[in-house]
Amino acid sequence: MSALRIGLLGCGRIGRVHADSVTVHPRAELARVFDPFEAAATEVAAQFGSTWTTEADAILDDPSIDAVIVASPTPTHVDLLTRALRAGKAVLCEKPIDLDLARVDACRAEIGELSERVMVGFNRRFDPSFADIRGRVAAGEIGGLEQLVIISRDPAPPPAAYVATSGGLFRDMTIHDFDMARFFLGEVVSVTAIAANLISPEIAEAGDIDGAVVVLRGATGALCSITNSRRCAFGYDQRLEAFGELGMLTAANQLPTSVRFSGAQHTEVAAPYFNFFLDRYTPAYRAELDHFVTAVETGTVPSPGFGDGRAALVLAGAANESLRTGATVAVTA
Amino acid sequence: MSALRIGLLGCGRIGRVHADSVTVHPRAELARVFDPFEAAATEVAAQFGSTWTTEADAILDDPSIDAVIVASPTPTHVDLLTRALRAGKAVLCEKPIDLDLARVDACRAEIGELSERVMVGFNRRFDPSFADIRGRVAAGEIGGLEQLVIISRDPAPPPAAYVATSGGLFRDMTIHDFDMARFFLGEVVSVTAIAANLISPEIAEAGDIDGAVVVLRGATGALCSITNSRRCAFGYDQRLEAFGELGMLTAANQLPTSVRFSGAQHTEVAAPYFNFFLDRYTPAYRAELDHFVTAVETGTVPSPGFGDGRAALVLAGAANESLRTGATVAVTA
Amino acid sequence: MSALRIGLLGCGRIGRVHADSVTVHPRAELARVFDPFEAAATEVAAQFGSTWTTEADAILDDPSIDAVIVASPTPTHVDLLTRALRAGKAVLCEKPIDLDLARVDACRAEIGELSERVMVGFNRRFDPSFADIRGRVAAGEIGGLEQLVIISRDPAPPPAAYVATSGGLFRDMTIHDFDMARFFLGEVVSVTAIAANLISPEIAEAGDIDGAVVVLRGATGALCSITNSRRCAFGYDQRLEAFGELGMLTAANQLPTSVRFSGAQHTEVAAPYFNFFLDRYTPAYRAELDHFVTAVETGTVPSPGFGDGRAALVLAGAANESLRTGATVAVTA
Amino acid sequence: MSALRIGLLGCGRIGRVHADSVTVHPRAELARVFDPFEAAATEVAAQFGSTWTTEADAILDDPSIDAVIVASPTPTHVDLLTRALRAGKAVLCEKPIDLDLARVDACRAEIGELSERVMVGFNRRFDPSFADIRGRVAAGEIGGLEQLVIISRDPAPPPAAYVATSGGLFRDMTIHDFDMARFFLGEVVSVTAIAANLISPEIAEAGDIDGAVVVLRGATGALCSITNSRRCAFGYDQRLEAFGELGMLTAANQLPTSVRFSGAQHTEVAAPYFNFFLDRYTPAYRAELDHFVTAVETGTVPSPGFGDGRAALVLAGAANESLRTGATVAVTA
Structure with missing residues (x-):
């Protein structure tokens, strides 16, 4: 089985944690990292041996990327998550999905059954x-x-x-x-x-x-x-x-x-x-990422999911x- | 200094705990134990080497007894405590003083400054x-x-x-x-x-x-x-x-x-x-009793007191x- | 059963430990304490509510005393132990019996079967x-x-x-x-x-x-x-x-x-x-003393005994x- | 800095431990693994993403390999260690160097100052x-x-x-x-x-x-x-x-x-x-390997060394x- 190619959206503190988890996972590969700040993106790319971009679309539109990790600021979660799902990718989204429950519900209505491809980052x-x-x-x-x-x-x-x-x-x-x-x-x-x-x-x-x-x-x-x-x-x-x-x-x-x-x-x-x-x-x-990777590989619904985030x-x-x-x-x- | 002579009112489970504490205290003496059930009174008296009575007055009216421990059923606390204070004795009263706050307040009004001679049994x-x-x-x-x-x-x-x-x-x-x-x-x-x-x-x-x-x-x-x-x-x-x-x-x-x-x-x-x-x-x-004994010996106000019980x-x-x-x-x- | 009357031979540091154990034991009584130094003897007697003497014989010759605790300096152990056994008393002897094995063996030969009335103070x-x-x-x-x-x-x-x-x-x-x-x-x-x-x-x-x-x-x-x-x-x-x-x-x-x-x-x-x-x-x-008291009361051989000391x-x-x-x-x- | 290329000599239980350590080390690379048993060599190669050989010389003679880990049976240690040093490689050798002290001393005489390029695997x-x-x-x-x-x-x-x-x-x-x-x-x-x-x-x-x-x-x-x-x-x-x-x-x-x-x-x-x-x-x-890699990179003498093994x-x-x-x-x- 070839490694799961993962794109990272957000290269802040928590993004680096996920980059590390992907790097040490035997069946995952950090395909590309995104951050609007080039300094952050290049630093994480260099540290973890990945390519980088300051345009999220360079990841979302890349058909070779199987899954994304949403580790950007909270207000951007819903948009990135929605676009990634539509682009056919599985999503591991950092908590919270959004601070506004109404917005979460609207997102849920929009993504429909694709919500089953979302895992929410309750790492504990x-x-x-x-x-x-x-x-x-x-x-x-x-x-x-x-x-x-x-x-x-x-x-x-x-x-x-x-x-x-x-x-x-x-x-x-x-x-x-x-x-x-x-x-x-x-x-x-x-x-x-x-x-x-x-x-x-x-x-x-x-x-x-x-x-x-x-x-x-x-x-x-x-x-x-x-x-x-x-x-x-x-x-x-x-x-x-x-x-x-x-x-x-x-x-x-x-x-x-x-x-x-x-x-x-x-x-x-x-x-x-x-x-x-x-x-x-x-x-x-690391165990969280392993669960996500395995869920994507096997086509099962990851847990905790969108409903748990809500x-x-x-x-x-x-x-x-x-x-x-x-x-x-x-x-x- | 002669030992503090203590009367025990109530020979149930908690009464025995206090009898034990008095017995091992170097400056206290278990003068007499009371319980309306003769079997309980005699058993505790025998175990701890004390005299006994089935009449509380035999303790309350005994001028040789310096202090009492109220370890009887809760509804009897207020009455025994009040009578003991009037008889000039210091009192270590098991918790709670009473289940009824109004009755506790009435008791407090009645005993006035004598409340400072009451310690409440918050042993912890x-x-x-x-x-x-x-x-x-x-x-x-x-x-x-x-x-x-x-x-x-x-x-x-x-x-x-x-x-x-x-x-x-x-x-x-x-x-x-x-x-x-x-x-x-x-x-x-x-x-x-x-x-x-x-x-x-x-x-x-x-x-x-x-x-x-x-x-x-x-x-x-x-x-x-x-x-x-x-x-x-x-x-x-x-x-x-x-x-x-x-x-x-x-x-x-x-x-x-x-x-x-x-x-x-x-x-x-x-x-x-x-x-x-x-x-x-x-x-x-045992430490609780030691505090009580010392307070009586030195004429200081024991703590926790009546107000803490309330x-x-x-x-x-x-x-x-x-x-x-x-x-x-x-x-x- | 009346309390076992115990004489204490030696009022130093370890003697006081034993005096304390006797005092809190429910079936033992500190009958008399001995120390050649009057100050030590009187202090321990006062602290533990006993009588005292500066002559060991006042204990060894007292038929009302059932047992002795040998807590004197090591060189005196064998002599006191031997005399106490001959006087019909049970003995709790502090370790070591003696520093000289030959002297211990001579003692053993002399006391014969009375050795079964000796407990050695291996408290641990x-x-x-x-x-x-x-x-x-x-x-x-x-x-x-x-x-x-x-x-x-x-x-x-x-x-x-x-x-x-x-x-x-x-x-x-x-x-x-x-x-x-x-x-x-x-x-x-x-x-x-x-x-x-x-x-x-x-x-x-x-x-x-x-x-x-x-x-x-x-x-x-x-x-x-x-x-x-x-x-x-x-x-x-x-x-x-x-x-x-x-x-x-x-x-x-x-x-x-x-x-x-x-x-x-x-x-x-x-x-x-x-x-x-x-x-x-x-x-x-305290548990050591309880074992000794019980052995004397029941006429059983205490353990550790003379042979363990040797x-x-x-x-x-x-x-x-x-x-x-x-x-x-x-x-x- | 390019990764240190390491050859593994021996694919048994301890060899796999070292293969794992090399694989997760950020500055090391498992270049090739050797075991005379092809099944062992191929299995380890597959698991850790390396090439393999059943001839030790394929590693010892490979100038692209910087260092070797000697994890073969004890009787082969001295020979492999000596040949690897002569081939210019640094060596991390499992303990013991040999069971026979005379053989260890003979080895030491033979390798001379190259002994400073040997680290012995006292992992604790x-x-x-x-x-x-x-x-x-x-x-x-x-x-x-x-x-x-x-x-x-x-x-x-x-x-x-x-x-x-x-x-x-x-x-x-x-x-x-x-x-x-x-x-x-x-x-x-x-x-x-x-x-x-x-x-x-x-x-x-x-x-x-x-x-x-x-x-x-x-x-x-x-x-x-x-x-x-x-x-x-x-x-x-x-x-x-x-x-x-x-x-x-x-x-x-x-x-x-x-x-x-x-x-x-x-x-x-x-x-x-x-x-x-x-x-x-x-x-x-893993920390042991990191010490070894760092010593090779910096040209310092690793510890514990040959003398510690002796x-x-x-x-x-x-x-x-x-x-x-x-x-x-x-x-x-």
């Missing part, structure tokens, strides 16, 4: 620890799932300019946790959000929040709490526990080595955790409404 | 791990406290008969967690509760809940989430994390030994956790109201 | 973690025992004066590890010792060593390595692993609380370990011989 | 945890190194046919641990070995041993103990602790995920460890002599 589903827990919960190891506890803290607040266009904490950051909640709970029936502004005056001035606890109820009655913070002194805090009738499965933060120091002042000291998603989720991004956005909207009303918000599928 | 404040974290947070080790995560699960649901008179999950079980939240957050300004009935049909039939997530906001803006379950396959799940600007302090579950097993099927296997509060919190109960009850009431309304409930001091 | 056998492993190995959980790894490091070298009369590292410190090895391996057939002088010039000048690795072979062929150091920056390092056909059981160092700190510089930081045996082995000393001394002697010869030394029972 | 030096500890010890974090504890157990005994030609446990398995000891201790001055036959009658019949404790003394006086077993129920047991004046650095076994299970029977259960070196040391093999063999010989004599064996550099 492919983290080996989270995926292991998900599989074991599904296998019944803890009986019925009753409580899911997600701790998700970023190391440092993003720049003010980023915050301004981010869509707010729930659409920008919690969106991953909403998807993780759905990964375990399935359908969510209600959302209750409580938020805080304790970290960044800039974020508060921008009308956004910098910490939150969100509680979701699933259709089975199971509860999920998500604890978010835009700042975490000890790095990227990414933990999860699934609690059920027969026991609990937990995923702790991960360390680069197993080394511990004990001395006069303290004992069993570990190094800092991985600083951020680039380091922490490298294996997840559903996480619905939960973010419900969380914002809960903040405004101070009440629990019912969610309808 | 004296758990070495939680107390250590509290002290280190106060010392600034994690900077400003931003998020407090409390996991608190009982091993198994109580009998239906107990549930019927328990006052409900929030007044019976979460009350400890509400106090822990106040221990760290100080004043609480709002309560949001989300509950579940996933474990026990009997509890549901009794109109009670068997699981919950409660989110509190403190006056400083800090958030606290409490996760409760009436059942936990792996024992008594009691954990806490305090997260702040500079870092995080966590208290994990405790194990009877440091032994781990590694074999062909799995590795680093630990034994079950302590099954319930009798085992888990033995050191906490405040936790207020939060339980607010949580119930939040359940009814589906909205966040503001709390006024 | 009663450590909850080590005892748990021992029981599980005996129950076959790891199959045949093949390798035992003992790490045993003291926090700081003893004073030069102590070293001078200590009998050397193997008789003073490793003696506990030799007993632990026998606890698991049973009969030992050879000893190989390698030693170091890296820590204390005073110890080297005194002709002693301050670190060692000793390898023992049991009659079953199992190997045991003991790693000793007279100094350990992070406290009292006491660990053990038992490795067999089916797996491994390990006992890690113990911490006063379960608290961990994570911050910008490092993560999961624990507090220092227990500093020394007084803190680390409190539960072991056997550990034989291994210490073999280790010294191995150092001298640079060769493995065969041990005969 | 490049394990991220061990390398981290080594660097921190060198930086003085634990003060002077006093004790090094190496636990090294294989999951299962090799086939009898392998054992017969392996050179014995010390030359085949412990050789890695001897190198690790030298990595930390530098020059070793004495070796004491104690061995066991507890696992495999076939190994005993072949005159070999299946378990051992070896104690080394370094020139600084530091002691190192190595504990080996040919069988380990819980996988590949690879741990190390470096103990010094100021503290201790430990490297624990590694787990594929951070997932833990807690249930009614036991708590905090982890999955099995990595089963063997292919999984456990993948990052080490020195580990000397220690294995000393260990065998210690077994024969039952005494400590002095080692001269």
Whole structure:
């Protein structure tokens, strides 16, 4: 089988992560990279041994390219995704599909059944620890799932300019946790959000929040709490526990080595955790790409798909409404 | 200094815990134990080398007794506490003071300044791990406290008969967690509760809940989430994390030994956790008693006091109201 | 049953540990304490609520005293033990019985069958973690025992004066590890010792060593390595692993609380370990005493007994011989 | 810079590990693979996208190939290494260079200064945890190194046919641990070995041993103990602790995920460890190759080098002599 030829749309930070995943994948090839900024496009092309372009059409119109990864700024996702699908390509689209639910729905109406060729980049589903827990919960190891506890803290607040266009904490950051909640709970029936502004005056001035606890109820009655913070002194805090009738499965933060120091002042000291998603989720991004490549190769529907991207956005909207009303918000599928 | 002579009112399960703490305390003496059931009174007296009575007055009217521990059924707390204070004794009263806030307030009005001679049995404040974290947070080790995560699960649901008179999950079980939240957050300004009935049909039939997530906001803006379950396959799940600007302090579950097993099927296997509060919190109960004894000896006001007992009850009431309304409930001091 | 009346011979550091264990034991009573230094005797008597004497005979000749604990300086052990046995008392004797094997053998000849009323204070056998492993190995959980790894490091070298009369590292410190090895391996057939002088010039000048690795072979062929150091920056390092056909059981160092700190510089930081045996082995000393009390009450032979005390001394002697010869030394029972 | 063109000599299990490392290295290229068995050569060539040959000369005589990896059976190492050096290539040679020290010395005499172009495959030096500890010890974090504890157990005994030609446990398995000891201790001055036959009658019949404790003394006086077993129920047991004046650095076994299970029977259960070196040391093999590639690119002397390969063999010989004599064996550099 010849390698799947993949075009990369967007050569920013997350685009480079995908370029790396494609490069090390044994059955994929980074055919061409696009970025409107030539410096970004050439740098990524050089680093990963690909050709480059500053015109997206040079990829979208290239029949030798089988699939694209949409890693451009959020407002461009819908347009690029739609054009790529029409050009016959499979699409791995970074989250969120768009900040505006109406626009997502319009896109869905337009692409019709082609939506089944879209995978949405909720990489954490492919983290080996989270995926292991998900599989074991599904296998019944803890009986019925009753409580899911997600701790998700970023190391440092993003720049003010980023915050301004981010869509707010729930659409920008919690969106991953909403998807993780759905990964375990399935359908969510209600959302209750409580938020805080304790970290960044800039974020508060921008009308956004910098910490939150969100509680979701699933259709089975199971509860999920998500604890978010835009700042975490000890790095990227990414933990999860699934609690059920027969026991609990937990995923702790991960360390680069197993080394511990004990001395006069303290004992069993570990190094800092991985600083951020680039380091922490490298294996997840690679497994995500492998799932996408395999789905394209076999003609199966990738997961998480377009509907999952939309559903996480619905939960973010419900969380914002809960903040405004101070009440629990019912969610309808 | 002669030993503090303590009378025990109530020889049930928790009464025995206190009898044990008094017996091993170097400066306290179990003077007499009371229970209306002679069998209970004599058994505890024999086990801990004390005298006994089936008449509470035999303790309350005994001028040689310096202090009493109220460990009788909740509805009797207010009466015994009031009479003991009037008789000039210091009082260590088990939680809750009463299930009815109005009755607590009436009691408070009646006892006046004598309330400063009351300590309320929120034993977890004296758990070495939680107390250590509290002290280190106060010392600034994690900077400003931003998020407090409390996991608190009982091993198994109580009998239906107990549930019927328990006052409900929030007044019976979460009350400890509400106090822990106040221990760290100080004043609480709002309560949001989300509950579940996933474990026990009997509890549901009794109109009670068997699981919950409660989110509190403190006056400083800090958030606290409490996760409760009436059942936990792996024992008594009691954990806490305090997260702040500079870092995080966590208290994990405790194990009877440091032994781990590694074999062909799995590795680093630990034994079950302590099954319930009798085992888990033995050191906490002993430290609690030591605080009480020292307060009586030195004439200082013990802590947590009557006001703390009342405040936790207020939060339980607010949580119930939040359940009814589906909205966040503001709390006024 | 009336409490077992125990006399304490020796009010130094280890004597106080035993006084504490007797005091908290529900079926034992500290009848009288002896020390030739009145200040020591009166202080311990006051602290633990006992009577005192500066004449050992006041205990040995007192028919109301059922048993004695020999916690005096090593050279006095044999004499006190012998006299106490002749006076009809059971004896819990601190290790070592004596530094001189010939003297131990002479004592054994003299006391004859009364040796069965002697328990030797190898407290570590009663450590909850080590005892748990021992029981599980005996129950076959790891199959045949093949390798035992003992790490045993003291926090700081003893004073030069102590070293001078200590009998050397193997008789003073490793003696506990030799007993632990026998606890698991049973009969030992050879000893190989390698030693170091890296820590204390005073110890080297005194002709002693301050670190060692000793390898023992049991009659079953199992190997045991003991790693000793007279100094350990992070406290009292006491660990053990038992490795067999089916797996491994390990006992890690113990911490006063379960608290961990994570911050910008490092993560999961624990507090220092227990500093020394007084803190680390409190539960072991108490369980040891309980075993002794129960043996006296029931008329059974306590364990470890006189023969175990002798056997550990034989291994210490073999280790010294191995150092001298640079060769493995065969041990005969 | 064009990629370093590497030829692989030997397509067995370890050869494939190296093929993988070359393939993922950004500056190396797997030019050609050799194995006398065509099936092996073609399979590896196909898997890693290389050309293949059943004649070593097709690689050794190819001037376009810059370097070779010697991963063939041990008896062929010296010949291939010598011919490759003469052909102007750099060499990464699997351990051991040869089982016969005399042959190694003859090789050394023959290759002269070309020995500086040889790197020996002691991959564990490049394990991220061990390398981290080594660097921190060198930086003085634990003060002077006093004790090094190496636990090294294989999951299962090799086939009898392998054992017969392996050179014995010390030359085949412990050789890695001897190198690790030298990595930390530098020059070793004495070796004491104690061995066991507890696992495999076939190994005993072949005159070999299946378990051992070896104690080394370094020139600084530091002691190192190595504990080996040919069988380990819980996988590949690879741990190390470096103990010094100021503290201790430990490297624990590694787990594929951070997932833990807690249930009614036991708590905090982890999955099995990595089963063997292919999984456990993948990052080490890749870092090893990176060191080799960089050394060739920059013309620096790689480490560990030919002398390190010889020195580990000397220690294995000393260990065998210690077994024969039952005494400590002095080692001269």
